[in-house]
Amino acid sequence: MSNIEADDPIPDSISGTGENQKSPERGSYTASLLSQGSHRFYTLSMPSDVLAECCMVEPRYADPDEGFQRALDERRARDIAAYIDSGTGTIPSSIVLSAQPEADLQYNRPNRTLNFIVGSRAFLILDGQHRVYGFKLATSKLRVPVVIYNGLSRTEEARLFMDINTKQRPVPNELILDIKRMAETESDSEALMRDVFDLFNVEPDSPLFGLMSPYERKKGKISRVTFNGALKPILETFSGASAGYVYQVMSAYLHSCLGGMRQNGVADLIVNPVMFKALVILFPAVAERVADRHGAEFSIDNFSEILRPMFERVRKADLANPGKSPTSLVDIFKKAMRSGFTIGMGS
Structure with a gap:
């Protein structure tokens, strides 16, 4: 048994498995x-099917004493499957796992093979x-890269889980949006918003020139995520319009x-x-009034x-403290737009 690591569990052959008992299925991999x-x-x-068969999680909500993982998002898993x-x-x-005693993990150093019992509680998932x-x-x-730790205590597993999930930084959504065209995964609306954002970012006469951040979220800058989140609800207002025309009209509006x-x-x-x-959500209401008075002269x-x-009518306090809800602020703006409108009585 010299091929078994010192910290590995005792294999079945010397742990009392009887001759008449059916040996559990074992997997062996380089x-x-x-x-x-x-x-x-x-x-x-x-x-991947073997991996799915022999892994488990210990969610925090299910076991407050020993569990440390987040609840499973089934929709996210189905997206991965699709x-x-x-x-x-x-x-x-790599999927990161911690071998449990039920795995009976053994490593043959000369042959560089790792084998274990294929069972539902063989490995605890630390990441993935x-x-x-x-x-x-x-x-x-498909074949999946895997990292397996062995002999960890629950405290060590929890610490590794924390390290993996706090030391790694996800790719900013702003960068994902910026490279979607390169990856050829943009929808038509995403492509339009990207082009409009880029015009606001590079045109010298842009009201937002120097205030845009294409690749990441920065304080004091408008990111792609913020820009797209504002523009997307009003895209129907520009049905069939080019990015250049959207920029021209929105630029005039934002200058105002x-x-x-x-x-x-x-x-x-x-x-x-x-x-x-x-302000962007308010745009269609303002543009409609402009069209009523001046046609297409935006x-x-x-x-x-x-x-x-x-x-002039809106309270300065509402402007100085926008709050947390764009919808509430739009309601304040619309109320200020309606103020002072009267229909005189006929003679």
């Missing part, structure tokens, strides 16, 4: 033993529970908004996500004709 800091772990690849079954899916990142559940739901099978905000000493709040979204002066009285 693996490498690595060391990092105070930990040792094995790296290998496993079939991605795998699409035929083009690839998931190269949604991927593993996605593998279980998928009809397609900034004029009213400067009069109230709050122009710097244009980059506030709530303020920016509220100029700065024509927008200002509608917006100037609104900014």
Whole structure:
């Protein structure tokens, strides 16, 4: 038994498994033993169906004493399964596991093979529970990279879980949006919003010039996520329009908004996500009034004709403190737009 690591559990052959008992099914895979800091772990690849069969999680809500993992998001797992079954899916990142006593994990150093009992509680998932559940739901099978720790206490498992989920930073949504065109995964609306954002970002006459952040979220800048979240609800207003035309009209509108905000000493709040979204959501109501008076002449002066009285009537406190709800702020703006409107009595 010299081929068994010192910290591995005792194999069945010397733990009292009787001759008449059916030996449990074991899986065996080529693996490498690595060391990092105070930990040792094995790296290998496993079939996704075997991986799904022998892994478990201990969610916090189900076991407050021993559990430390988040609740499973089944929709996310189904999305992963659909991605795998699409035929083009690839998931190269490793699933991180902790071998449990039930796995009876054994490593043959000369042959560099790792074998274990294939059972539902063989491994505790430290990272990748949604991927593993996605593998279980998928009809397609694939080889999956796996990292397996052995001999960890529950305290060590919890610490590793914390390290994995706090030391790694997800890719910013702003960067994902920025590279979607390169990846050829943009929808038509995403492509339009991307082009409009880029025009606001690079055109010298843009009211938002120098205030945009294409790749990441930055304080004092309007990110792609904020911009798209504001523009998407009003895209129908520009049915069939080019990015250049959307920019031309929205640029005139936002220049007018900034004029009213400067009069109230709050122009710097244009980059506030709530303020920016509220102003953009308000756009169709303002544009409709402009169209009624001036047709398709969406100029700065024509927008200002509608917006100037609104900014004069709205309370400065509402502008200085946009709050947390763009919808509530839009209601305040619309109320200010309606104020002062009367129908005179006929003679």
